Amino acid sequence: MAMLEVNDIHTYYGNIHALKGISITVEEGEIVTLIGANGAGKTTTLRTISGLLKPRQGNVTLWGEDIVQYAAHEVVFQGVAMVPEGRGVFAKLSVKENLEMGAYSRKAGSGIRQDMDRMFALFPRLEERIGQLAGTLSGGEQQMVATARALMARPKLLLMDEPSMGLAPILVDGIFDTIKEINQEGTTVLLVEQNALMALSIANRGYVLQTGEVVISDSAENLKVNETVQKAYLGID
Amino acid sequence: MEEKTYTWRDLINYGLLGSVVTLYFGMIGMLELFDERILITPFLSLGDVLLFSGVIGIVFFAVNKFASSLNEAFKVGAVVGAVSAIFPIVLSFIATSELIAEQFVIRDVFVSVTDRLVEIYNFGLEPIVGSLVLIVAFAIVGVLTALFIKTDPKIERPLLMGIVLTLGIGLFSENVTQILGNLPAGIGRSISRLLFTNKALTIVSALIIFLLTAGITYWRMRRPTTGESRGFNFSFEDISNRGLNRAQMIQLAIVAVVLLLLPWMVGSFLSQVLFNVGLFILMGLGLNIVVGYAGLLDLGYVAFFAFGAYTMGILTTATSLNPGLGLNFWTALPFAILIAVMFGIILGVPVLNMRGDYLAIVTLGFGEIIRILALSDWLAPVMGGAQGVLKIAKPVFFGVEMGSPETMYYMVLAGSLLVGFVAIRLRDSRLGRQWMAMREDEDVAEAMGINLVQTKLMAFAIGAAFSGLAGAIFSARVNNIFPHSFNLLISINALSLIIVGGIGSIPGVIIGALVLVGLPELLREFSEYRLLMYGILLIVMMLVRPEGFIPAEIYKRELRADEETETEIEAQVTSS
Ligand SMILES: Nc1ncnc2c1ncn2[C@@H]1O[C@H](COP(=O)(O)OP(=O)(O)O)[C@@H](O)[C@H]1O
Ligand SMILES: [Mg+2]
Numbered sequence: 001m002a003m004l005e006v007n008d009i010h011t012y013y014g015n016i017h018a019l020k021g022i023s024i025t026v027e028e029g030e031i032v033t034l035i036g037a038n039g040a041g042k043t044t045t046l047r048t049i050s051g052l053l054k055p056r057q058g059n060v061t062l063w064g065e066d067i068v069q070y071a072a073h074e075v076v077f078q079g080v081a082m083v084p085e086g087r088g089v090f091a092k093l094s095v096k097e098n099l100e101m102g103a104y105s106r107k108a109g110s111g112i113r114q115d116m117d118r119m120f121a122l123f124p125r126l127e128e129r130i131g132q133l134a135g136t137l138s139g140g141e142q143q144m145v146a147t148a149r150a151l152m153a154r155p156k157l158l159l160m161d162e163p164s165m166g167l168a169p170i171l172v173d174g175i176f177d178t179i180k181e182i183n184q185e186g187t188t189v190l191l192v193e194q195n196a197l198m199a200l201s202i203a204n205r206g207y208v209l210q211t212g213e214v215v216i217s218d219s220a221e222n223l224k225v226n227e228t229v230q231k232a233y234l235g236i237d
Numbered sequence: 238m239e240e241k242t243y244t245w246r247d248l249i250n251y252g253l254l255g256s257v258v259t260l261y262f263g264m265i266g267m268l269e270l271f272d273e274r275i276l277i278t279p280f281l282s283l284g285d286v287l288l289f290s291g292v293i294g295i296v297f298f299a300v301n302k303f304a305s306s307l308n309e310a311f312k313v314g315a316v317v318g319a320v321s322a323i324f325p326i327v328l329s330f331i332a333t334s335e336l337i338a339e340q341f342v343i344r345d346v347f348v349s350v351t352d353r354l355v356e357i358y359n360f361g362l363e364p365i366v367g368s369l370v371l372i373v374a375f376a377i378v379g380v381l382t383a384l385f386i387k388t389d390p391k392i393e394r395p396l397l398m399g400i401v402l403t404l405g406i407g408l409f410s411e412n413v414t415q416i417l418g419n420l421p422a423g424i425g426r427s428i429s430r431l432l433f434t435n436k437a438l439t440i441v442s443a444l445i446i447f448l449l450t451a452g453i454t455y456w457r458m459r460r461p462t463t464g465e466s467r468g469f470n471f472s473f474e475d476i477s478n479r480g481l482n483r484a485q486m487i488q489l490a491i492v493a494v495v496l497l498l499l500p501w502m503v504g505s506f507l508s509q510v511l512f513n514v515g516l517f518i519l520m521g522l523g524l525n526i527v528v529g530y531a532g533l534l535d536l537g538y539v540a541f542f543a544f545g546a547y548t549m550g551i552l553t554t555a556t557s558l559n560p561g562l563g564l565n566f567w568t569a570l571p572f573a574i575l576i577a578v579m580f581g582i583i584l585g586v587p588v589l590n591m592r593g594d595y596l597a598i599v600t601l602g603f604g605e606i607i608r609i610l611a612l613s614d615w616l617a618p619v620m621g622g623a624q625g626v627l628k629i630a631k632p633v634f635f636g637v638e639m640g641s642p643e644t645m646y647y648m649v650l651a652g653s654l655l656v657g658f659v660a661i662r663l664r665d666s667r668l669g670r671q672w673m674a675m676r677e678d679e680d681v682a683e684a685m686g687i688n689l690v691q692t693k694l695m696a697f698a699i700g701a702a703f704s705g706l707a708g709a710i711f712s713a714r715v716n717n718i719f720p721h722s723f724n725l726l727i728s729i730n731a732l733s734l735i736i737v738g739g740i741g742s743i744p745g746v747i748i749g750a751l752v753l754v755g756l757p758e759l760l761r762e763f764s765e766y767r768l769l770m771y772g773i774l775l776i777v778m779m780l781v782r783p784e785g786f787i788p789a790e791i792y793k794r795e796l797r798a799d800e801e802t803e804t805e806i807e808a809q810v811t812s813s
Contacts, residue, residue, distance in 0.1 A: 050684060076686035088681040090674060101674055104686050153686065 009058035036209035091135025102152030252320020255295030276407030318379020399451035515649030523703025529741030532676030537604030545708025550626035577705020739785025
């Protein structure tokens with residue numbers, strides 16, 4: 001049984017038909033990436049999986065259990081955490097408080113200290129800035145806070161929405177290294193990216209989205225040499 | 238630091254602004270009325286303070302905006318101050334000139350332009366001499382204000398404290414006399430005879446009070462300030478972790494004794510004032526949870542006050558007009574709170590998906606709907622319509638009937654302590670953090686596993702409970718309630734006091750209630766201008782200290798963070 005199965009979901013914003021039957025599978029331990037142009041429906045897909053949006057049709061299962069029935073805050077308890085697009089840190093809370101907020105879905109006190117230390121091992125920068133307000137951090141540091149905060153929930157599946165957006169190229173490498181590291185430590189990752197080349201270089205498999213539909217799905221190696229993908233997303237003619 | 242540039246025009250503009258303010262206070266009759274209250278015999282009245290307040294205010298803004306050095310401040314203060322005299326001078330010439338009087342009489346249009354007003358503007362002198370004196374006086378006050386802003390806070394603070402306390406005692410001489418009169422063995426009466434003549438301070442006593450206050454403040458500021466001994470500073474964690482140290486214990490004991498004896502020290506009238514302040518503290522603490530903690534702007538908060546009051550009234554009334562159950566206060570109290578909570582949730586559900594302005598407008602509507610329903614004939618059989626609910630029971634406590642302001646004071650005191658305790662615990666609880674996250678970003682909070690529906694409804698429910706408690710106590714105090722007691726102004730008052738005190742801050746609620754509820758009660762004779770002063774206070778607060786008198790930690794950080802980012806941006810801009 002696949003860890004996550006998204007079966008033919010249709011999601012709307014009012015009358016706007018944003019997802020027109022998307023199907024995706026993610027196996028445990030994988031990094032799977034969704035690539036596609038702006039407005040293709042990548043964010044909408046993640047928001048539907050995490051319960052922030054409800055599909056009008058189709059279902060989402062985690063270990064075979066339908067999670068569409070759950071509200072967003074309940075999905076977190078099922079082991080799915082999200083790093084939202086544009087980072088979405090609590091700007092007026094300190095780094096430490098942001099991380100504590102991430103452990104919110106867990107029983108109070110159980111290993112939060114150790115987890116926080118793990119996060120500081122993963123992101124040493126954050127330990128230096130532990131008392132600083134998240135809103136005053138640089139873009140890269142905010143991305144670290146958002147990622148660490150999501151990991152504090154000890155998710156089985158981590159949804160990441162364009163972690164490289166707006167970051168200097170030199171920081172992007174670091175972010176992708178970290179994603180690989182997180183994955184190696186046992187967290188399955190569903191990664192949304194516009195930076196297709198980078199995403200494909202760390203992912204096992206990928207899906208290409210276009211106006212609310214999956215147009216190609218293949219292994220990362222194959223996608224990298226796929227002509228359409230090269231033309232549209234990798235900037236290779 | 239960047240050089241502040243300005244032109245003569247800027248200064249004149251500011252001066253004209255000050256002039257308009259000074260003129261306005263006169264034209265609406267405020268100066269003349271305030272002039273009747275003497276603060277220090279024989280020369281300083283409240284009217285004089287008001288006359289100069291426009292200049293002081295405008296020079297304050299001008300100096301902060303334009304002057305970086307002391308010399309500049311001197312110049313800005315003098316020019317802005319002198320220019321501020323223009324319109325009052327023009328007015329007094331118009332009013333006194335025989336030539337103009339033949340054409341038209343200014344009093345026919347502006348009824349407040351009396352001979353007395355002209356006298357105030359001219360210090361009782363001939364128009365020409367008086368005008369010169371006014372210019373010089375305003376310039377001097379402007380310069381003094383400017384110097385004051387530029388002095389070391391080490392000197393500024395004691396001076397300010399001295400001035401405020403001296404003028405305060407002069408202003409509230411009657412209340413002070415009354416409090417002193419309650420001291421045993423007539424000591425108080427002799428003291429007040431020494432302090433006051435004709436309900437005002439004498440020059441000597443004013444000087445003594447000023448010097449004492451300034452001296453004590455200065456001495457206290459000079460002492461090395463270790464975090465512990467400084468001021469009145471309790472945090473809940475500290476107390477539960479370390480217990481209280483000796484000094485804190487003594488402080489706490491003194492405060493407790495004073496709070497307990499207060500109504501007997503201040504007498505009946507001031508007890509009633511304290512009672513009203515306490516009611517608004519109760520409401521403020523509740524609204525603070527909704528607005529300050531959870532970030533939900535609720536303008537219909539009076540509705541829950543009304544639910545508490547009406548439930549108490551209907552359950553305990555002894556008349557046959559309303560189908561009273563004749564319960565006693567204590568039995569009815571839990572129901573009053575429960576009904577308020579219930580409606581907190583019922584009115585909360587429809588607004589779950591609303592934010593910001595929409596939420597404010599809809600809750601505003603709810604508040605009015607509740608008041609109109611209470612007034613309606615349809616519900617008159619239960620709620621009494623325009624007649625209201627009469628003869629509401631007074632609480633009986635161990636056989637003692639409470640009804641006087643002094644005894645009811647204890648009721649709000651107990652209520653405030655309880656509610657304050659609950660508010661502190663909530664703030665530091667899991668729920669408190671949920672509110673904080675929700676206020677910051679609803680989507681992220683939800684993605685973090687926070688149940689928004691539950692979290693919002695909890696805020697509405699707890700806020701309503703506090704307000705309902707206040708309402709119940711209110712109706713037991715006044716014994717008769719009418720729909721018009723529950724108007725929009727109560728919601729606005731409660732909201733203003735938490736903004737002025739500092740959103741999200743518990744001590745802020747107390748200060749806010751004292752300033753916005755207590756002061757107006759003491760200054761009843763000027764109640765005509767109450768809303769004007771209220772408005773001025775709010776505007777000045779927002780300009781000078783938007784975070785409130787005692788800001789909550791998180792909002793303080795927010796403002797500081799904004800400054801930090803600004804300077805960071807500036808640094809980047811200048812370095813590139
Ligand atoms: N809040 C919204 N309201 C209405 N339409 C939206 C909203 N968010 C996204 N859309 C529309 O849904 C489509 C998919 O958007 P999105 O999932 O954000 O794309 P991506 O993340 O791939 O850039 C786009 O056409 C977009 O305009
Ligand atoms: Mg997107």
